[in-house]
Amino acid sequence: MIDKMNEFSTTTKVDKNFLPHNGIKELYFLHENFKNMTGIVSDTIKKERKLNKQLQDMDKRKVEFMSMVSHELKTPIMPILGYVQLLKKEELLGKLNTQQLDAVNEIDLSVTRLQKLVQDVLTAQKIDLEKLTVTNSSINSEEIVNTVYNAFLPVCNIKGIKLEKNIKKSQQITSDPDRINQIFSNLISNAMEFVPNNDACIKIGTYDENDQIIFFVKDNGSGISKDEQKNIFKKFYQIDTISKRKKEGSGLGLAICEGIIKKLGGKISVKSDIGRGTMFYFTLSKEQISLQNF
Known part of the structure; x- marks a missing residue:
């Protein structure tokens, strides 16, 4: 009996013809069941890994396909915009009547909207593929806000929206100044869709808090x-505001903002x-962050 138990403890082998003791018998069958379970679990893990790899490959191909399609859509946009601008130049092609000018303006507006959509899709794909590039340069927080303010002030005046800036400390x-401007542009454009028709107001600005610089866009919408709020940074998500907003956006703006901010080492809330x-509002560190392009 002792010899058989010693053999099992060192080799896990048991003579099936020698199982007179219930303890050894139970131990033997427990060992066999454990081996079978281990094999099943191992096979399941292998299958799961294989399926995950297939899903990742499919997702990557989907992203690459969308990127290719977006590039193909982008190619004819510039010539269309170019010809639209030519049509508006009286000294080149003559003066358009009111009906013709309205038609050209509508083409201009639609193509510009399509250009923005294609650019958003391309940026979103770069973020997904971890190919978004950023630069690393010394910039002034006050200059950033002033640049954005001057860029949006004319369109806000046309739309009857009061644009204010608040810079507590430079x-x-x-x-990356260009990426920060892109974030501001998306946030302000988004705010313009939510403000009321009367007494509309958008405030932009910056202030510091401990070791962080905070930029913000605030509206009275x-x-x-x-x-x-739990879903607004997801791609293609649009807030259901019924009649409060025209749903002309792609639902990518806030997702792009979050992707850029993460790339810059910050956070958006x-x-x-x-x-x-x-x-x-989004935060960036006052300290220099080493940016790494993929």
Whole structure:
């Protein structure tokens, strides 16, 4: 008996013809069941890994396909925009009548919207593929806000939206000014869709908090519910505001903002209550961050 138990403890082998003791018999069958379970679990893990790899490959091909399609859509846009601008030049092609000018303006507006959509898709694909490039240069927080303010002031005046800026303190930071401008552009364009028809107001600005620089865009629009705030940074998500907003956007703007901010080493957040407006704000470190392009 002792010899058989010693053999099992060192080799895990048992003579099936020698199982007179219930303890050894139970131990033997437990060992056999454990081996079978281990094999099943191992096979399941291998199958799961294989399926995950297939899903990742499919997702990557989908992203690459969307990127290719977006590039193909982008190619004819520039010539169309070029000819639209030519049509508007009286000294080149003559003066258009009112009906013709309205038609050309509508083409211009539609193509510009398509250009923005294609650019958003391309940027989103770069973020997904981890191919978004950023630069690293010394910039001034006040200059960033002033640049954005001057760029959007004319269109806000046309739309009857009051644009205000609030710069509490100018700070020097190391980041990508073009990407920060892109974030501001998306946030302000988004805010313009939510502000009321009367007494519309958008505030932009910057301030510092400990070792962080905070940029913000605040509006006096309809606000965002707590439930929807959980989803607004997801791709293609659009807030259901019924008649409060024209749903002309792609639903990519906020997802792009979050992707860029993460690439810059920062974070974007939102504060909002229904009927009390919305504030999007993003933080960047005052310290130099080493940016690595994929």
